[in-house]
Amino acid sequence: MTTVDAPIGTATAGRLPTRWLILGVLCLAQVTVVLDNTVLTVAVPVLTTELAATTADIQWMINAYALVQSGLLLTAGSAADRYGRRRLLLAGLVLFGLGSLVAGLAQSSSQLIAARAGMGVGGALLVTTTLAVAMQIFDAAERPRVIGIWAAASALGFAAGPPIGGIILAYLPWEAIFLVNVPIVLVCLVAAAMLVPESRRPVGGRLDLAGVLLSTAGLTAIVYAIISGPDQGWSSPRVLGAAGGGLLLLGAFVAWERRVPDPMLDMHFFRDRRFVGAVSGVVLITFGATGALFLLTQHLQFVRGYPAWEAGLRMMPFALSIVLLNLGGVAARIIRRLGVPWAIAVGMALLSGGLTLITHAGTDSYAVLLAGLLVMGGGCALANPAIVEAVMSAIPVEKAGAGAGVDGTMAEVGGSLGIAVLGAILNARFAALLPAAVAGAGSFPAALAGVRTETDRGLVSDAFRSALETGQTVGAIAVLAGGCLAALLLRRAERAG
Numbered sequence: 028m029t030t031v032d033a034p035i036g037t038a039t040a041g042r043l044p045t046r047w048l049i050l051g052v053l054c055l056a057q058v059t060v061v062l063d064n065t066v067l068t069v070a071v072p073v074l075t076t077e078l079a080a081t082t083a084d085i086q087w088m089i090n091a092y093a094l095v096q097s098g099l100l101l102t103a104g105s106a107a108d109r110y111g112r113r114r115l116l117l118a119g120l121v122l123f124g125l126g127s128l129v130a131g132l133a134q135s136s137s138q139l140i141a142a143r144a145g146m147g148v149g150g151a152l153l154v155t156t157t158l159a160v161a162m163q164i165f166d167a168a169e170r171p172r173v174i175g176i177w178a179a180a181s182a183l184g185f186a187a188g189p190p191i192g193g194i195i196l197a198y199l200p201w202e203a204i205f206l207v208n209v210p211i212v213l214v215c216l217v218a219a220a221m222l223v224p225e226s227r228r229p230v231g232g233r234l235d236l237a238g239v240l241l242s243t244a245g246l247t248a249i250v251y252a253i254i255s256g257p258d259q260g261w262s263s264p265r266v267l268g269a270a271g272g273g274l275l276l277l278g279a280f281v282a283w284e285r286r287v288p289d290p291m292l293d294m295h296f297f298r299d300r301r302f303v304g305a306v307s308g309v310v311l312i313t314f315g316a317t318g319a320l321f322l323l324t325q326h327l328q329f330v331r332g333y334p335a336w337e338a339g340l341r342m343m344p345f346a347l348s349i350v351l352l353n354l355g356g357v358a359a360r361i362i363r364r365l366g367v368p369w370a371i372a373v374g375m376a377l378l379s380g381g382l383t384l385i386t387h388a389g390t391d392s393y394a395v396l397l398a399g400l401l402v403m404g405g406g407c408a409l410a411n412p413a414i415v416e417a418v419m420s421a422i423p424v425e426k427a428g429a430g431a432g433v434d435g436t437m438a439e440v441g442g443s444l445g446i447a448v449l450g451a452i453l454n455a456r457f458a459a460l461l462p463a464a465v466a467g468a469g470s471f472p473a474a475l476a477g478v479r480t481e482t483d484r485g486l487v488s489d490a491f492r493s494a495l496e497t498g499q500t501v502g503a504i505a506v507l508a509g510g511c512l513a514a515l516l517l518r519r520a521e522r523a524g
Contacts, residue, residue, distance in 0.1 A: 045222050046164045050173060052218045053157040054180035056120065059211050060150045061181050064093060065188030066204055069335040073201045074139075084136040090254050091140050095147030096154070097439035098247030102239045104155040104432020105291040109234065112159045112428060113225040117216065119152025124212035131206035142205075155431040162419060162427035163226045171362060174419065175353035175412035179346075182407060186339065186346035189324075193336015228425050238291035241280035246436060248273030253443040257450050292429060296422060300520035305417035308513025309434055310441035312375060312414055315509045316407065318445025319382050319502030322453060326495050329471050330488075331391055344397055348404030349411070358408040367413045368514040368521065374410025375510020378403050379503045386499040410510060417517055449505070453498035460490035 043049070067074075067089050074080050074088065107115045126146030133139040158177055165173045195203050252270035259266050284290040296302045327338035352358040362370040381402030388395040415434055422430035457471070465477040465487060474487045 042166065042169075043164050043224070049164055049219075049222050050161060050176065052215055052222065053161055054176060055211065056116075056153050056215045056219075057157045057177060057180040058184040058187070059208055059215075060123065060153045061184030062188045062191065063146060063150065063208070065185060065339075066192040067188075069189050069192040069196060069339075070201050070204055073196065074136075077201065078133075078136050078139065080136045084140070086258070087140045088136065088143055091143040092147045092150065093439070093443075094247060094250055094254065095144045096150040097250045097436065097443070098243045099148060099151035100155060100435040100439065101242045101246065101292060101429075101432040103151040104159065104428040104430070104435070105235070105238075107152070107156045107159050107428035107431075108228045108426055109428075111225050111227045112156050112163065113219070113223045115152050116156040116160060116219055116223060119149045119156055120212050120216045120219065121149070122146075123149030123153060124209055124216070125149075127205045127208035127212065131202040131204075131209075133202075151435075154435045155428055158415075158419075158431040158434070159428040160223060160226070162424055162430075164224070170419070171412065171416055172353070172356050172359040174415050175356075175358050175362075175408070178411040178415055179350040179353040179408070182349040182404075182411065183346045185320075186342050189335045189339025190337070190343065191339075193334065193339065196336075233289065235284075235287055235289065235291040237283055238280060238287065241276050241283060242291065245273045245276030245280055246440075248276065250439060250443055253440070253447050256447050257454065261451075292433070293426070296433075299421055300523050301417065301517065302421035304513065304516030304520045305414065305421050306433060306437050307516055308371060308414045308509075309418060309437040310444075311509030311513050312371070312410060312506075313438045313441030314445040314448070315375070315502060315506035316378060316410075316445070317442035318449035319378075319499060319506055321446045322449055322495060322498045322502055323382070323385065325453070326385075326499065330492050330495060341393070341396065342400060345400040345404045345407075348401050349408045352405065352408035353412065358412060361409060362413050362416070365409075367417050368518040370409045370413040371417075371517070372510050372514035374406040374408070374413065375506050375513075377406030378410065379406075379507035379510070381406065382499060382503045382506065386496055386503065414513065445502075445505070449498050449502050452501055453494050456497045457491055457494035460493055462486040462490075 071085055074085060078084070080088070103115065103119075123146055126142050126144075126149055129145065130139055130142035133142055158174075161173050161177055162170065192204055195207065248269045252266050252273060255269070256266050261267075281294065284292055285294050324335075324338055324342070327333050327341060328335060331338075333341060365373060381399040381404075384402065385396055385399035388399070418434045419427065419430050422433075457474075458467075461467075461474060462478075462483050464479065464483050465474045471487070471491045474491075475484065478484045478487055
């Protein structure tokens with residue numbers, strides 16, 4: 028297939044007739060990759076039993092995928108621009124499919140952890156190349172709607188993980204959670220090989236190997252510290268060492284990228300106020316939104332008593348509203364009318380309002396939960412594509428892979444921070460409210476297991492409900508503040524530009 032040196036979907040080249048079919052393939056791959064971030068949560072009990080997995084094993088089974096993926100996003104995006112976006116899209120599908128196959132055949136915890144890490148490598152390539160390819164095959168007029176559809180696929184994958192995992196486990200062994208990826212990957216692989224045209228930067232240059240090593244090691248260390256902080260303690264030597272080492276490595280990465288002739292990440296991007304505002308917005312928004320949604324799943328499982336898969340199923344209206352608003356082009360039209368900064372502010376205000384409604388309604392009625400989820404979904408349908416559009420529009424289209432890598436990396440860091448910080452607020456408040464009989468219990472299930480009377484059981488439940496209310500309120504405030512600050516930064520950048 029011919030390699031092109033410019034965006035394919037341009038006025039001069041003509042719009043690619045198969046571009047919407049290609050987008051469908053890209054979105055299917057994106058849904059599958061994001062879904063694997065959450066699908067494993069419902070399999071914890073069966074994995075603990077059948078693989079004799081310890082708590083640490085389970086944590087690594089879940090975190091190995093996200094840790095490797097987040098560490099490689101910058102590298103994956105840069106490599107896609109340099110060596111060909113179609114080529115690395117296909118490589119990502121192969122690696123993700125092989126990792127899924129090995130995970131499904133795993134006979135021990137260590138084998139499953141290694142397979143999940145391999146899936147993370149493929150996931151990093153897919154997250155960046157799906158967006159980068161979409162930026163190449165659609166022209167400027169269609170890109171806002173395309174970004175919305177791509178972002179909706181991510182939201183659907185995030186929300187669909189637990190219910191899909193629960194349905195699979197109801198009828199099939201746990202291995203099927205991973206093996207179901209294989210036929211999906213094969214379909215995407217054949218379709219992408221047949222339909223997706225190749226594209227890469229006009230000037231390739233050598234691989235920035237030092238940049239690859241410094242960025243991967245630095246980002247992995249930072250994300251590891253964020254993930255490990257809540258369990259090991261933020262002041263533990265391991266967490267502080269990982270965070271400090273990661274910051275030093277990223278500092279060395281920045282210094283190296285400023286002096287190398289053909290950098291992996293062009294530091295001149297950070298002189299553009301639009302880019303700085305957009306990147307800051309990604310961190311701020313994902314911090315509040317991901318942390319708030321994490322607490323909401325805790326609310327549904329531990330306060331309302333739903334199993335993980337059912338909690339995920341009841342949250343599906345949130346994702347479906349995002350999908351419908353973006354597939355129908357409604358969100359893109361509103362974003363175009365409001366402008367990106369205002370769309371982000373309005374979207375995050377809706378997300379914050381929906382979460383506040385669910386938190387403070389004073390009733391466990393599903394009708395109230397549904398109303399809150401739909402409001403939250405409407406907000407994300409506006410804010411998510413708007414902030415991705417802000418990042419991608421601040422970067423030349425020939426460096427779309429690098430832009431996708433930056434967007435994905437900042438989203439991972441922001442989301443991990445949101446879960447860690449809001450989770451820490453939840454835990455601190457819960458610990459402060461626990462009755463003396465179970466003081467020091469590290470979790471809600473552990474506290475319930477330690478009670479001896481119905482009175483103490485009620486006090487533990489009330490403590491957790493109150494702690495969740497505090498955490499969700501802080502999350503709603505963080506969502507609103509992050510959205511307003513991101514909008515302000517972008518608005519100032521527009522005026523300055």
